[in-house]
Amino acid sequence: GAGVSQSPSNKVTEKGKDVELRCDPISGHTALYWYRQSLGQGLEFLIYFQGNSAPDKSGLPSDRFSAERTGGSVSTLTIQRTQQEDSAVYLCASRERWRTGELFFGEGSRLTVL
C-alpha cells in the first residue's frame, strides 16, 4: 500500500485478555517504530526495529508487552493480560533507512480495555 497500515483500527477487550496489534509499513522502509498515545497526551516511545532487530526496547512498559517484526516488514505488538491502563492509541511509523527522524505514521489502533 501507499502508506503505513495498522489493524485493527479499534479494539475493545476485557481486562485480562491478550491483544495483538498489527503494523504493515511502507514498502522498502527498513525502520519501524511503535508509540503509545494516551488521551490528549504526547507520544510515549515503546520500541523500534531496524530490519528484524530491535536495538531499543527500553520503552516497553512491562513484560506483558512484546513486539516482533518478520521479513523486515510486518510488525506485531502483543499485550498480554491487558489492564485498563493499557487503553490508548497505539501508533506505528516507518521510515527509509537514511531519512533520520522522518517518520511516516499510520492512523493508529485505538485499544479500550474494559
Next chain:
Amino acid sequence: AQTVTQSQPEMSVQEAETVTLSCTYDTSESNYYLFWYKQPPSRQMILVIRQEAYKQQNATENRFSVNFQKAAKSFSLKISDSQLGDTAMYFCAFILDDFGNEKLTFGTGTRLTIIP
C-alpha cells in the same frame, strides 16, 4: 537522556495571523536533528519541517519556518498566514545523529486552534 519540552499546552489565533510555538530540548550531544510534527483531529501524524543541528540556516517550508537557537537549545515553529487547516496538535521531536540510537523523542504537544 534527551528531553523535549513544550510549555504551551494550548494556543489559539485568528485566521491569517502569525503564531509561534515554542520548544526547548536538553542534550549534551552536538549532532542531532529536530522536527515539528502535526497531528490533525483525524489522528494521522505528518512531518511539517526538519532541522539539522549542524546547519545554521533556519529551515523553511512554505508558510512554516523555524527559529533554531542551538546555544539556547530552543526550536520554535512559526506559522505565517495561518489557515483553518492548521488546526491540530503540534509536536516537537528530537533524534540523535547516531546510527546506534535512532529513538525519536517527542514533546507533550501544543494544541493549536485557528479561529475563523
